Amino acid sequence: MTLMIENRTGPWCLLLASLSFLATTLAGQQVPSCSAVLDVSVISMDREQVLSDQTVLIRGDRIAEVAPSRRTNVPEDCRVIDGHNRYLIPGLVDSHVHLPLTARVDQFLVLQMLLANGITTGINMEGSPEILNLRNQIRAGQVSGPTIYTTGIFIQQPAFMTAAQVRREVIAEKAAGYDFIKVHGELTKEAYDALFETAQTEHIRVVGHVPSNLGIDAALGRQSLIVHAEEFLYSYFQFHRNLPSDPAEINRLVRDVSKRTRQSGTWVSPTLSVFQQIIFQVADLESLLRRPEMQYLPRSLTTGAAVGAGNFGWYPPDNPYVRRWPPERIPYLRAQYSIMRQLVAGLRDAGVPLLAGTDPFVPCVIPGFSMKDELQQLYEAGLTPYEVLQAGTSNAARFLGSSEYVGTIAKGKIADLVLLNANPLQNVNNIFRQEGVLLRGRWFSQDELQKNLDVAGQRSGN
Numbered sequence: 001m002t003l004m005i006e007n008r009t010g011p012w013c014l015l016l017a018s019l020s021f022l023a024t025t026l027a028g029q030q031v032p033s034c035s036a037v038l039d040v041s042v043i044s045m046d047r048e049q050v051l052s053d054q055t056v057l058i059r060g061d062r063i064a065e066v067a068p069s070r071r072t073n074v075p076e077d078c079r080v081i082d083g084h085n086r087y088l089i090p091g092l093v094d095s096h097v098h099l100p101l102t103a104r105v106d107q108f109l110v111l112q113m114l115l116a117n118g119i120t121t122g123i124n125m126e127g128s129p130e131i132l133n134l135r136n137q138i139r140a141g142q143v144s145g146p147t148i149y150t151t152g153i154f155i156q157q158p159a160f161m162t163a164a165q166v167r168r169e170v171i172a173e174k175a176a177g178y179d180f181i182k183v184h185g186e187l188t189k190e191a192y193d194a195l196f197e198t199a200q201t202e203h204i205r206v207v208g209h210v211p212s213n214l215g216i217d218a219a220l221g222r223q224s225l226i227v228h229a230e231e232f233l234y235s236y237f238q239f240h241r242n243l244p245s246d247p248a249e250i251n252r253l254v255r256d257v258s259k260r261t262r263q264s265g266t267w268v269s270p271t272l273s274v275f276q277q278i279i280f281q282v283a284d285l286e287s288l289l290r291r292p293e294m295q296y297l298p299r300s301l302t303t304g305a306a307v308g309a310g311n312f313g314w315y316p317p318d319n320p321y322v323r324r325w326p327p328e329r330i331p332y333l334r335a336q337y338s339i340m341r342q343l344v345a346g347l348r349d350a351g352v353p354l355l356a357g358t359d360p361f362v363p364c365v366i367p368g369f370s371m372k373d374e375l376q377q378l379y380e381a382g383l384t385p386y387e388v389l390q391a392g393t394s395n396a397a398r399f400l401g402s403s404e405y406v407g408t409i410a411k412g413k414i415a416d417l418v419l420l421n422a423n424p425l426q427n428v429n430n431i432f433r434q435e436g437v438l439l440r441g442r443w444f445s446q447d448e449l450q451k452n453l454d455v456a457g458q459r460s461g462n
């Protein structure tokens with residue numbers, strides 16, 4: 001397996017010529033047959049524990065052994081990674097990303113932004129043939145990058161008005177190889193019913209927004225995943241009524257919907273930080289646009305066009321939130337956000353499994369870097385650091401049905417790991433004090449990740 005692109009000849013050569021710079025500029029070291037992280041504290045994520053003084057042996061792309069250092073002999077051919085005073089966690093999963101729909105250079109930049117923040121798996125929430133192709137190439141080891149799962153296109157009106165249209169689309173997306181069906185907006189009851197009937201016979205799961213015309217009960221138990229706690233506002237808390245303001249009433253509603261969500265088996269990815277960013281930009285767009293991470297995004301990726309949302313410009317005068325809402329609207333947005341946070345705590349109390357998703361390319365949500373905001377918001381909503389980490393690792397693996405391979409640290413799992421220099425169970429922000437990332441057994445130091453990010457940014461137009 002080569003690092004970026006397989007060395008092939010034939011009809012691929014034109015494509016490969018255009019991509020060869022990725023192979024040459026972003027290739028690091030070859031994957032050694034063996035790596036060993038020595039004397040490290042392992043946060044295995046199968047339970048809340050820190051195993052200190054461990055040696056983690058990695059052979060090829062798999063964890064070969066996790067054992068106390070004093071009992072482990074490191075083979076001579078192993079690359080040694082110093083784990084002393086450091087912590088090893090499973091690679092993070094951003095359960096709501098958006099890759100640019102077509103341009104490979106832009107997709108590649110986003111992959112580097114994810115990886116530089118410890119994200120080794122992303123669930124892409126709007127697909128395209130080019131993204132499917134990228135997913136497949138990563139899966140085959142032809143392209144280096146986080147593992148990608150992808151939904152198809154947005155299923156919503158007016159593109160999908162009838163049950164027959166929805167049925168055709170679900171069958172076509174399954175045949176094309178998409179991992180999930182994505183509901184994005186309103187649908188008629190007939191079309192929404194047809195979506196689940198067809199998805200069931202096609203054996204593909206439905207994720208996404210709740211059609212706000214139908215309400216939460218139409219979605220619970222049928223959608224595998226609801227993205228955005230915000231969806232509960234429109235389909236439940238504000239469904240045919242005003243936003244509740246009485247604390248006792250809010251509390252009662254949170255308990256009711258949390259219990260019913262738990263019973264339904266539907267999962268939730270709250271994406272709290274995206275809503276918080278919206279409030280921030282209504283209040284002070286300039287300071288968000290001045291954040292240091294903005295340097296990685298070329299201006300061309302801040303218009304919304306690359307992700308198929310041309311009305312989602314980040315800068316004035318195109319920023320939709322600044323256009324839509326005057327600062328006087330902020331108290332109302334904050335009241336909504338407060339209910340979303342209470343809901344997240346209520347869902348946790350009821351035992352609903354939560355996922356960490358960030359929704360990048362919504363204006364001012366920066367791919368990869370947005371994970372820090374989301375994990376912090378989940379913590380501030382009331383999750384413990386361990387529960388926050390579960391949302392970003394083991395829960396996501398369970399949701400994807402890949403717990404056997406990823407999401408926890410144990411012998412036999414794929415070596416998608418992040419090395420930290422502080423304990424993430426003491427402070428969720430320590431999850432981003434990263435020394436480096438192992439991606440399918442290949443070590444990237446933080447310096448190397450930074451270099452790759454810079455190169456990918458230049459290629460994409462920075």
Ligand SMILES: [Zn+2]
Pocket residue numbers: 096098125359
């Ligand atoms: Zn999204």
